Amino acid sequence: MALMEKAAGQGHAYAMAKLGGIHHVRNEHEQAAEWFTKGAEAGLPRAMFALGASLEGMEGVAAPDYPAAAVWYRRAADLGDGMAANNLSSMYTFGRGAWQIMPAT
């Protein structure tokens, strides 16, 4: 874990996402969200998707933040992440937060 954290500390975005995934598997959701946030801010679409899923309240996270989740899904989808696009479409379908980022028509 120390080596992975060193790599993440040097800006390795995949290491950040991987660390988030590891913490997530271990049910350490706060630390997972922290690493996903770092990865997302480094521009990695998969980390953006994971952060969106965390914010949406999946997998045991207590308080969902739908608008923020939709924003991160949208950013990841814009970068080509299909899973984020899928979950974003689900949010549109069920009206959960996605209205905040719908384009003006």
Add this chain to the structure above:
Amino acid sequence: MRDRLRVGPPAALKELQLLRQHSGRMPSRQERRRSERDAAKRAPAQAGAAGIGGAAAALANVHLNSRNPGGDWTTQAPDPVLLFDAVGAEVVKQGAGAGDREAQFSQGYRLLCEAGGASTLLGAASGPKADVGFALRTAQFPGRSPDKTRRRDHLTT
């Protein structure tokens, strides 16, 4: 941001996309394997010239340039196992000791797997595409159930 996207796909994938564009057909299994082999061959050559970061860049089919001199996520190998295949375990270990982030990522992941066993890392945290542990939610769309899909196909044909 568009520049980042342009260099995103791994080498093998990019070649296959070009093949598909030019020939208008899906690449065969042999063509896919040949592209993967070519990408793996390029990586060690770049490792010698530009270090392990160069090998990772070769695997991601990107080049460090003035836009991203230190490299960003588009220049990093998404799968920690790739680097072991490309340059070998000993080089990765040495690189990790020398502070190379790509090597630290790969070596760190390997140590985690060895320490925690498969149960710790398999599934949600393993593999380049499944590293986040969240599933898709297709089941929320009732129209996608096999029965309804079949019925709809019947009506349209």
